[in-house]
Amino acid sequence: MDEEKLEQLVHEADRVVPRPTPKEFFRKQPHKSLENISDYERLYKESIENPDGFFGKMAHKFLSWDRDFDKVSWGSFEQGDVAWFLGGKLNACYNCVDRHAFAHPDKPAIIFEADDEKESRILTFKDLLQQVCQVAELLASWGIKKGDIVAIYLPMTPEALIAMLACVRIGALHSCIFAGFSAGSIKERVFDAHSKVVITCDEGKRGGKITHAKQILNEALKECPEVEKVLVYKRTGNPKVEMVEGRDFWWQKECEQFRGYFPPVPVDSEDPLFILYTSGSTGTPKGVVHCTAGYLLGAAMTTRYVFDLQPEDTLFTAGDVGWITGHTYSLYGPLVLGVPTIVFEGTPAYPDMGRFWKIVEKYKATHFYVAPTALRMLKKSGEAEIDKYDLSSLRTLGSVGEPIASEIWKWYDEKIGHGCCHIADTYWQTESGSHLIAPLAGAVPTKPGAATLPFFGIDAVIIDPQTGKVLEGNDVEGVLAVRSPWPSMARTVYQCHQRFLNAYLRPYPGFYFTGDGAGRDHDGYYWIKGRVDDVVNVSGHRLSTGEIEAVLLESKKVSESAVVGIGDDLTGQAVIAAVQLKDSHLVHDAETMIALRKELRLLVRKVIGPFAAPKSIIIVDDLPKTRSGKIIRRILRKVCSGEAKSIGDTSTMANPHVIVNLVSEVEQQFGVKN
Numbered sequence: 001m002d003e004e005k006l007e008q009l010v011h012e013a014d015r016v017v018p019r020p021t022p023k024e025f026f027r028k029q030p031h032k033s034l035e036n037i038s039d040y041e042r043l044y045k046e047s048i049e050n051p052d053g054f055f056g057k058m059a060h061k062f063l064s065w066d067r068d069f070d071k072v073s074w075g076s077f078e079q080g081d082v083a084w085f086l087g088g089k090l091n092a093c094y095n096c097v098d099r100h101a102f103a104h105p106d107k108p109a110i111i112f113e114a115d116d117e118k119e120s121r122i123l124t125f126k127d128l129l130q131q132v133c134q135v136a137e138l139l140a141s142w143g144i145k146k147g148d149i150v151a152i153y154l155p156m157t158p159e160a161l162i163a164m165l166a167c168v169r170i171g172a173l174h175s176c177i178f179a180g181f182s183a184g185s186i187k188e189r190v191f192d193a194h195s196k197v198v199i200t201c202d203e204g205k206r207g208g209k210i211t212h213a214k215q216i217l218n219e220a221l222k223e224c225p226e227v228e229k230v231l232v233y234k235r236t237g238n239p240k241v242e243m244v245e246g247r248d249f250w251w252q253k254e255c256e257q258f259r260g261y262f263p264p265v266p267v268d269s270e271d272p273l274f275i276l277y278t279s280g281s282t283g284t285p286k287g288v289v290h291c292t293a294g295y296l297l298g299a300a301m302t303t304r305y306v307f308d309l310q311p312e313d314t315l316f317t318a319g320d321v322g323w324i325t326g327h328t329y330s331l332y333g334p335l336v337l338g339v340p341t342i343v344f345e346g347t348p349a350y351p352d353m354g355r356f357w358k359i360v361e362k363y364k365a366t367h368f369y370v371a372p373t374a375l376r377m378l379k380k381s382g383e384a385e386i387d388k389y390d391l392s393s394l395r396t397l398g399s400v401g402e403p404i405a406s407e408i409w410k411w412y413d414e415k416i417g418h419g420c421c422h423i424a425d426t427y428w429q430t431e432s433g434s435h436l437i438a439p440l441a442g443a444v445p446t447k448p449g450a451a452t453l454p455f456f457g458i459d460a461v462i463i464d465p466q467t468g469k470v471l472e473g474n475d476v477e478g479v480l481a482v483r484s485p486w487p488s489m490a491r492t493v494y495q496c497h498q499r500f501l502n503a504y505l506r507p508y509p510g511f512y513f514t515g516d517g518a519g520r521d522h523d524g525y526y527w528i529k530g531r532v533d534d535v536v537n538v539s540g541h542r543l544s545t546g547e548i549e550a551v552l553l554e555s556k557k558v559s560e561s562a563v564v565g566i567g568d569d570l571t572g573q574a575v576i577a578a579v580q581l582k583d584s585h586l587v588h589d590a591e592t593m594i595a596l597r598k599e600l601r602l603l604v605r606k607v608i609g610p611f612a613a614p615k616s617i618i619i620v621d622d623l624p625k626t627r628s629g630k631i632i633r634r635i636l637r638k639v640c641s642g643e644a645k646s647i648g649d650t651s652t653m654a655n656p657h658v659i660v661n662l663v664s665e666v667e668q669q670f671g672v673k674n
């Protein structure tokens with residue numbers, strides 16, 4: 001490249017943000033495995049036209065097998081019997097730990113940044129192997145065997161990852177329960193999975209505060225008679241934490257008796273690896289089941305090709321193992337590739353708004369992955385901190401969990417990436433296991449706010465929800481579905497295959513239905529619009545409105561409840577609840593109304609978790625209903641969003657007159673004008 005062109009490019013970069021030097025400018029490196037979009041197009045075509053050939057090759061490239069597979073893919077969406085790599089045997093823990101510990105024992109595997117910086121530590125692959133083996137042997141000595149489900153209720157600490165790997169080492173499944181969940185949600189999950197063992201810690205540390213993991217778990221376990229043993233990691237050592245004699249054991253003490261090597265148990269490709277509960281439109285949370293080989297391959301391939309994560313890199317996923325992002329991109333994706341993963345216990349705002357950037361600088365993270373909700377918060381109140389840190393190690397910036405507005409995308413690109421990083425907006429779900437639609441960093445050109453193009457093997461389609469027909473060509477909008485199975489897709493819902501079929505494979509026969517609305521633009525790029533069902537997404541946390549409604553109905557004072565998600569500048573969506581009281585005379589003045597709202601919010605916090613508590617609760621005389629008595633949430637959503645004028649047809653309503661009241665109640669109590 002001639003000097004003049006270089007000057008010009010640097011000048012161009014300077015215009016966007018003043019900082020990059022010529023060297024930094026050229027950090028915006030091309031993809032290391034693929035050259036450009038034609039490479040992507042060629043491989044994508046191959047993955048769709050010859051999935052067996054393509055994924056067979058990939059499975060050999062990325063995974064170590066104890067026994068090679070005989071058949072690459074099997075089954076169909078019509079039959080609901082999808083399976084991959086039949087006849088193969090492998091162990092996920094061996095793939096994530098042993099093989100890297102043998103090759104480079106002293107390479108960092110888990111970089112732990114504690115809430116209190118002074119407690120941070122680094123575990124090498126050798127350390128990880130030893131600690132995982134000790135817990136695996138302990139679990140085995142407790143009688144845990146292949147196919148058992150161990151519940152893990154731990155905050156974002158190395159122990160969460162160690163516990164997960166220990167389970168899969170002996171062929172047991174982990175069922176992680178987000179540390180922000182309260183007793184009611186824990187009970188439901190432990191009970192449904194028939195877990196006999198739960199792994200937790202005495203207390204957690206987050207944002208400078210203590211969280212009470214063991215105390216909350218004790219409350220939940222009062223109603224879980226099947227739990228025989230609880231393993232407790234001593235994190236704070238508070239002597240007041242209650243241990244139940246004969247049931248609860250200290251992690252550190254128990255592990256001391258094991259030598260630090262315990263052989264992995266090879267399992268079949270299709271043996272389940274883990275379950276993870278997630279919210280759907282209806283009923284209780286579903287225990288989504290992922291299987292070993294397909295899931296692991298999806299994690300490995302997307303981490304390598306979407307993020308372009310290479311052995312010398314360091315990935316900082318600011319997620320939580322309680323959700324799928326923590327499973328795939330804090331644990332399995334980086335470790336299966338032998339790449340260090342940064343595990344951060346705290347929050348982006350503690351001790352100040354510069355915490356994320358301090359971590360990036362400290363460990364020279366090359367990749368950073370977060371939900372837009374954190375970016376919105378940092379843009380609003382944490383900008384001043386950004387320039388204090390050297391972010392020049394960064395190469396790829398990922399976004400996950402909710403749509404990223406183009407304005408936030410650009411801010412991420414300029415303010416954090418200094419115009420030098422690739423921005424990867426990654427669209428996927430708990431059920432997909434790994435990225436469905438995302439740009440391959442450095443190979444696929446991006447557009448601010450678009451998830452861009454489907455990953456290898458993902459035959460994405462847009463369906464017209466009215467006719468159920470696939471909309472061909474570009475410039476179309478509808479619901480997003482996938483035409484053929486991919487390796488990392490969930491196989492079933494734990495103990496309820498019918499629910500799996502009903503939620504994903506029956507709505508549009510022959511297709512996997514994502515539950516999201518989406519558009520494909522004139523270039524064939526996908527833009528995700530958000531859920532078309534009763535799932536709300538608050539700060540990237542997935543919740544079902546039905547679950548919150550059920551909790552509100554547990555109050556003796558409430559006769560009906562309707563919960564909706566409405567747009568929110570900070571959290572993406574916010575939960576709004578409308579409740580009808582059994583006795584409307586109960587609230588006769590402002591004070592009792594405030595007290596009742598507080599009581600109901602507390603109830604949701606206590607049963608589900610603080611993040612599910614409605615932002616506002618509106619007390620109404622009547623809720624909009626159909627003639628068959630079903631609550632019409634759409635109308636409530638419109639009124640709460642100030643869009644009552646666009647409610648449209650109300651002819652199917654049993655009580656159209658309630659709209660006028662609803663509008664005035666929402667205005668009085670919630671301050672939204674229609």
Ligand code: WTA
Nearest residue numbers: 400401402403426427428429430528531542
């Ligand atoms: C939403 C999180 C837009 C979507 C990985 C999906 C997104 C749900 C994006 C799954 C994105 C996730 N753009 N929307 N990049 N990523 N979603 O199971 O509605 O917690 O169906 O998995 O989050 O949430 P889940």
